Amino acid sequence: MGFLSIFKSTFLLWVLILSSCGNKMTSHKNTNDSITAQVPEPVLATVVVAANSTAEYLPLLKNKKVAIVANQTSVIFKKQGYTHLVDSLLALQIDVKKVFAPEHGFRGEADAGEVVKDGLDTKTGLPLISLYGKNKKPSDEQLQGLDVVLFDIQDVGVRFYTYIATLQLVMEACAKNNIPVIILDRPNPNASYVDGPTMEAKHTSFLGMTTIPLVYGMTIGEYAQMLNGENWLEGKKKADITVIPLKNYTHNTEYHLPIRPSPNLPNDKSINLYPSLGLFEGTNVNAGRGTEFQFQRYGASFINPSAYDFTYVPKPNFGSKYPKEEGKTCYGKDLSNSPQLQRVTLAWLIDAYKNTTDKSKFFLTDSFTKHSGTEKLQQQIEAGLSEEAIKKTWQADLDAFRKIRIKYLMYD
Template sequence: MAFLSCFKNTVLLSVFTLSICGNPNNGDIRETDIISKTTKTVPVPHIVVGANQTKQYLPFLKGKKVGVVANQTSVIFKDPRIKSQEPGGKDGDTVLYTHLVDSLLSLHIDIKTVFAPEHGFRGEADAGEHVKDGKDAETGLPLISLYGKNRKPSAEQLKYLDVVVFDIQDVGTRFYTYIATLQLVMEACAENHIPILVLDRPNPNGSYVDGPTMEKEHTGFLGMTTIPLVYGMTIGEYAQMINSEGWLEKEAKADLEVIPMVNYTHKSTIHLPIRPSPNLPNDKSINLYPSLGLFEGTNVNAGRGTEFQFQRYGASFLDSTKYDYSYIPEPNFGSKHPKQEGKKCFGEDLSQIPNLKKISLKWLINAYNNTTDKSLFFNTSGFTKHAGTAKLQQQIEAGMTEEAIKKTWQPDLESFKKIREKYLIYR
């Protein structure tokens, strides 16, 4: 991207300097080392997200008309040791982060429009619930929904913009819709010759690649490209892959720049201080999401309508003699009408199991095998969209083991890893 060409030769030195002595007055984080609990001498550096690298992107935004694709996770951190998950980023009376939009406005950046993805700008809409256009109550900025009647910005909506900033926390799972929004925004920017700036954030499921690969005939908003279910890339790395692999419509190329993180690797342990969406309340739910998210294509409840979303599963039609755990889903924040609402669901509580570094099919297979009426289990269309293939349902119905099913994924996974390697910013 032309506007950052002046930084190309010094970007590594600049990023390192920011991580040590950033100026808090302009939004750059002041890096503070914390001693690891497992050693007395080695400091553990904190991850500095792209949004905090203000010196890398403010020069271009000043004097320009800016559109921002953002939600509640689009923040500039004030304290790298943040532990709070409270709305508004508060821990007691201490504000630990500010929203990117609020920060840019305070720096006199001319934001014209905010584009809101699934769950909305403030992250309050249910999964699948249409988000309406409107005006943000806190800033007065116009909000344009990318999860309503249109999911791609129109030429008219981009007409008066000079640049679009994309800053949303991803969780590294193909059917999590923010990467589809990214692709459509990139496509719209390419068509209208508007640069797009992606502020990178860590992938909490970025340490592995696993799962069935999306087949072209099943692509859609739950998977627009032929990637595995878990693809092991940050949203910035994935944006580069989309652009260079010709995955935009008519193989267009966006004028793309990614602002990288400091101190992140794909082996980093990630704690997300803000819910990335209403039904991913904590680190455990995010870790289990790639595995339990497949239940979204069935009639089994995966914890929606409880306070343990994606940390349990159950249904009224599972054999009660096979399970010693039960719960009743009820409407709550993020799930106005959960599956199996008001019914006693028999299943498993997974909230205390060790973290995974792979997809597990054992709970899905177990639930299917213990369904009292097999015709009640799959929502075939929905399951195919989530899995990216019709084969997985067929394999489960045929009684294949998890090990046997996973062997069928390997050729596609190895092919993808070779492509992925070209776009990794972090190791």
């Protein structure tokens, strides 16, 4: 495509964006929800997400049969709100054939772990193919007739957050079928550090498909390059990938996510605490699901009430139809005003375990092993090791990973 054609396509896109009201996320009343359809000016003035760099990827989609892996975060930003990537590409007459939907679905409304069904998008009429239902990897039949797959999903940089697993399986399927993958990069709000236990190969699952630390400090585009470069795809195949980069971004850039990346990460605080409080997902302790402060508190009915002065009662709500400890008074801690973290902390997990009245109720052993990536962490906590002692056992693996990671970093 010549320069004039690129200019016309890009100009048309921005005319459409500025003239439309956008495809705004469904509003859910939440007094603690800082994520809105209004994009903060500091974000617009600095970081440019790859989806906004239309001139770099429109020529790669022209006259191609396209599938898009997307959810509610797959948007092009403008000064007032945003327009969904799928809507914009259709308006530009890009031949979008289908949408692949990850965990939580295309519009981001399904519970964690809830099966996402195939169907039709009510707005566009496009076929929706679930990657969190009967199959988590696109089948050969589902990829048949496609020329290119476009991947654009906001990640939060935590290994058990399943979108990087979806990325890996999409890359594997496309490598097998010789279909190129274009990845539109987005900031990782937990990209400034590397920490946590490293996944052991024998425990890999959809909650962690590669031997990386709990927090890996990479954007989703950088991680895609690592999957290829380290031969981590099935059969050691390499996918034909093109990563459209971010602009004005470093790993230390503070970035507010204007759209909640999943139902139970409603704001910046929850995203910052998620690496640490997410480990409670492998226990019977409630981590705020069923409240408006998801991943900003923890508690359980079986924790000693004399140890805490904070209580709450989880109830079914948006994003959690059946929360742990539903309808029970939970004793625990409110962390919604805690300081910003630049590390994984085990302090709250250890504290909750120590104050559990019946320790046989605490761990969901198989789930905890899948979340932590190792059997050792549960054993260490049960043995009474301190946080400092436990974290020392992570260091050799973290140092080894940092040496691998540095080869694939695209940003300072």
